[in-house]
Amino acid sequence: MSFESSCDETSVAIIEDGEKILSNVVATQINSHKRFGGVVPEVASRHHIEQITICVEDAMKQADVSYDDIDAIAVTYGPGLVGALLIGVTAAKTIAWAHNIPLIPVNHIAGHILASRFVTKINYPALALVVSGGHTELVLMKEEGDFKIIGETRDDAAGEAYDKVGRVLGINYPAGPKVDAMAAEGKDAFDFPRAMEKEDNFDFSFSGLKSAFLNTTHHADQIHEELDKNDLAASFQSAVVDVLVDKTTRALQDYPVSQLILAGGVAANKGLRSALEEAIDKIDTTELIKVPNKLCGDNAAMIGAAGYVMAKKNVFAGVDLNADPSLEFDLLEDEE
Numbered sequence: 637m638s639f640e641s642s643c644d645e646t647s648v649a650i651i652e653d654g655e656k657i658l659s660n661v662v663a664t665q666i667n668s669h670k671r672f673g674g675v676v677p678e679v680a681s682r683h684h685i686e687q688i689t690i691c692v693e694d695a696m697k698q699a700d701v702s703y704d705d706i707d708a709i710a711v712t713y714g715p716g717l718v719g720a721l722l723i724g725v726t727a728a729k730t731i732a733w734a735h736n737i738p739l740i741p742v743n744h745i746a747g748h749i750l751a752s753r754f755v756t757k758i759n760y761p762a763l764a765l766v767v768s769g770g771h772t773e774l775v776l777m778k779e780e781g782d783f784k785i786i787g788e789t790r791d792d793a794a795g796e797a798y799d800k801v802g803r804v805l806g807i808n809y810p811a812g813p814k815v816d817a818m819a820a821e822g823k824d825a826f827d828f829p830r831a832m833e834k835e836d837n838f839d840f841s842f843s844g845l846k847s848a849f850l851n852t853t854h855h856a857d858q859i860h861e862e863l864d865k866n867d868l869a870a871s872f873q874s875a876v877v878d879v880l881v882d883k884t885t886r887a888l889q890d891y892p893v894s895q896l897i898l899a900g901g902v903a904a905n906k907g908l909r910s911a912l913e914e915a916i917d918k919i920d921t922t923e924l925i926k927v928p929n930k931l932c933g934d935n936a937a938m939i940g941a942a943g944y945v946m947a948k949k950n951v952f953a954g955v956d957l958n959a960d961p962s963l964e965f966d967l968l969e970d971e972e
């Protein structure tokens with residue numbers, strides 16, 4: 637059984653042998669956060685409290701299991717919103733304690749990456765491009781359960797940039813899917829910056845792109861010029877995708893792994909999926925593993941997959957497990 641409550645999705649899943657999804661119940665709060673243009677932490681916590689028991693019951697019912705069938709409980713304990721994380725952590729600890737079931741602490745980003753286990757067996761070493769609402773990073777995994785960030789965003793995450801730009805285009809939070817759809821209808825007509833593309837590192841930056849986008853739209857507003865929104869979306873998306881694909885293919889030159897995993901909420905982006913596919917097609921030695929669309933966003937199934945891996949590495953927690961809003965991968969290693 638696994639729990640995810642780090643942001644605005646309450647989710648409980650039942651996973652068999654770390655790779656078969658028996659149930660994966662996701663209660664999203666999007667409608668409650670829409671009018672604020674982003675996730676309001678207090679609102680998120682309250683929703684998690686209301687939803688968590690219902691999710692547990694639904695997940696167990698759909699999977700047709702009782703507590704006797706549960707061998708372990710995996711839970712996201714960071715990174716994320718502290719009040720949101722605490723609901724999942726507390727629920728998981730309570731069930732683990734009450735039924736005497738081992739508890740596995742899981743890093744949310746490890747969950748995003750290891751959702752790929754539902755697609756295929758991972759061959760290590762492997763590289764992951766994680767693009768989500770709060771993270772944009774290249775993660776090297778030398779062996780199972782070992783994570784090292786080799787490049788990351790210096791400012792905004794890709795998903796965050798999508799949401800901010802979407803707001804200017806008049807799209808409700810989370811704007812990613814809609815901007816993606818608009819981009820498919822437009823053309824790359826505006827010359828937006830590809831930050832750090834030529835720099836000799838694997839880091840990213842999206843705040844300059846966001847500013848360039850805002851300047852362009854503000855300027856057009858001032859002179860009462862109507863810009864084509866689809867073209868704006870397409871130009872923004874092509875700048876994001878160019879940098880992500882460019883840095884990732886360059887990372888593969890330094891770290892020639894046989895599998896590249898594309899993970900995180902933004903991994904559902906059609907433009908990114910096809911551009912990366914095309915680029916990786918040209919590298920004979922590397923295969924692209926895309927997390928399925930429905931497992932890209934936050935869900936507990938991915939936490940179950942990561943929990944299985946952590947359990948194999950003997951990473952368990954007691955009832956003193958606490959939420960860690962700024963959890964990093966290193967901490968996970970320290971606990972071995």
Ligand code: ATP
Nearest residue numbers: 768769770771795810812813816901902904905934
């Ligand atoms: P993190 O995982 O970093 O803690 P998070 O859990 O909030 O952050 P996810 O749920 O993994 O993030 O992803 C949500 C983000 O993905 C949102 O910013 C959303 O706009 C973006 N997103 C979802 N679908 C798409 C898409 N098709 N194109 C671009 N962005 C997308």
Ligand code: MG
Nearest residue numbers: 643644645934
């Ligand atoms: Mg989310």
Ligand code: FE
Nearest residue numbers: 768901933934
């Ligand atoms: Fe996430």
